[in-house]
Amino acid sequence: MPELPEVETIARTLRPELVGKTILEADVRWARTLAMPSAKKFREQIQGQVIQSVGRRAKFLNIQLTPLREPQGRAYHLLIHLRMSGDLVIKDGKIKAEKHDRLILTLAPFPSPHGRGVGVKETYLVFNDTRKFGRVWLTDNIEKVLGKLGPEPLSDDFTPxxxxxxLVSRHRQLKPLLLDQTFIAGLGNIYTDEALHTAKLHPLKSSNSVTKRQAExxxxxxxxxxxxGIRRNGASIDRVYRGGDFQNHFRVYGRTGEKCPVCGTKIKRIVVGQRSTHFCPNCQRK
DNA sequence: CACGTCACCTGCGTGC
DNA sequence: TGCACGCAGGTGACGT
Structure with missing residues (x-):
């Protein structure tokens, strides 16, 4: 479901709710949601951990937990990838697991490794994922999971x-190349189509044929x-509404047959690498 | 290395 | 109403 702006929006929403809280227990409701470690180890290792920070790398949420040993000790990280249909929500009070809840973490409102006190209000971080593609890692070596990712497109090392x-050092079609997370990290099907349209570049254009001006x-x-996308809190499609409204401002994505906002030509849909691809045949020439 | 195909999953809208 | 089909914001493992 989410691309970089949606994951960033989720990170910003969860951050003030999660930082400082203690994880009391993990309810693993679909074992294969855990990429690593096993459900048993996951429950043991995460119990009593205090959430230090909530970040994002590419489309991964990166939740840093208590450092193992002060001050140089390695810290566990809870890495979450939502893939196509994943979502994360905070709940409180008496909750009951919903149909597609795959992992539920019980949280105490302050560092209290031994958990529950009288009158202490517990909250829950719920990972809901209809299609079961989402994955969660608990590891002290995030490089193992994130190591092959390309640069963050909003960081300083992503320059023209x-x-x-x-681009010119490879022979790839632009669209699949931009979707390749080892090339640039964070773009998905929507933002790739939008970016190519904005840059007036054909999705099938060969990367090594791009001029310096076009690369800029x-x-x-x-x-x-x-x-x-981030400014609009991401795009809300499907039933999972997160408050974003970028879907109302797509230039080409999902607008097959409608008029290009720039020139009025009918937007075309083709399939590239099994993915729907939307572009303006007039603005975006090969 | 580049590219195509399939697999992983569930649910929804469409057309017969 | 039932049913088949195509489609969905992602990625990884194959084969050529």
């Missing part, structure tokens, strides 16, 4: 020059659409 060099345009377009 870097993008130009990276693409660089700026990628940042622009991601920032707009």
């Amino acid at each position: 020059q870097w993008l130009y060099n990276a 345009r693409l660089h700026d377009a990628i940042r622009e659409v991601l920032r707009e």
